[in-house]
Amino acid sequence: MDLKVVLVACGALLLSVGCNKEEKASGGAVGATTGAATAAGGGSDDPAAYYKMKCAVCHGDSGAGDGPGGSALTPKPRNFTEAAWHGTVKDEDIKKAIVEGGAAVGKSAAMPGNPDLRGKPALADALVKHLRGMKK
Ligand code: HEC
Structure with missing residues (x-):
């Protein structure tokens, strides 16, 4: 296999993994915020x-x-x-x-x-x- 192709594929993989992680992290934060807001509103x-x-x-x-x-x-x-x-x-x-x-x-x-x-x-x-x- 051409080395260039491997590198590009690797980069794309890393990027997509990184993106997934970020999505998950911010998704969790949104969930936590919503939870706190519910607690505050509902008492x-x-x-x-x-x-x-x-x-x-x-x-x-x-x-x-x-x-x-x-x-x-x-x-x-x-x-x-x-x-x-x-x-x-x-x-x-x-x-x-x-x-x-x-x-x-x-x-x-x-x-x-x-x-x-x-x-x-x-x-x-x-x-x-x-x-x-x-x-x-
Ligand atoms: C804006 C800051 C603030 C918040 C928010 C706050 N307190 Fe206080 N609390 C104080 C201060 C300052 C004192 C000390 C008053 C003193 O010693 O004259 C105090 C004193 C007290 C005391 C009296 C203690 C004693 O010396 O007899 C109790 C009990 C208490 N707080 C419970 C709570 C609880 C439970 C909450 C949440 C529902 C709360 N406080 C929220 C600032 C706060």
């Missing part, structure tokens, strides 16, 4: 998903209070991994802070309320449990 009842969507930006993925949205805030978003904090706060107060906002419990108003949870007491309770589970 997920999964506390972990709700946390990721509405809390992680400030409180951080693992609850350490290190999310990018909280870095400029004073006081900083609560670090939910701190065992000492868990000992000082009641479930009721955690829930009130989440649903009504920080100001409702004498904390910073930078902690936004989540009035959508007023009609979802089970999800609010599950969120409290989720935060409790972040304790180190």
Whole structure:
């Protein structure tokens, strides 16, 4: 076989493989975005998903209070991994802070309320449990 032909065929093969990969990758990203949008619009009842969507930006993925949205805030978003904090706060107060906002419990108003949870007491309770589970 002519070497040129082999090279061209190889190039075409590589190209098509590369293209396929890219298509798959962007297809996956679109799928993920759609999933997040659905969760946001429909209001997920999964506390972990709700946390990721509405809390992680400030409180951080693992609850350490290190999310990018909280870095400029004073006081900083609560670090939910701190065992000492868990000992000082009641479930009721955690829930009130989440649903009504920080100001409702004498904390910073930078902690936004989540009035959508007023009609979802089970999800609010599950969120409290989720935060409790972040304790180190
Ligand atoms: C815009 C950033 C931001 C978002 C988003 C946010 N928080 Fe906060 N949160 C804060 C800040 C700042 C504080 C600290 C307030 C203080 O110490 O005065 C706080 C405090 C709290 C507290 C009170 C802790 C304590 O000291 O008693 C709880 C509970 C809480 N957040 C839960 C959540 C949950 C759950 C979500 C998601 C539904 C959430 N937060 C979303 C910024 C945020």
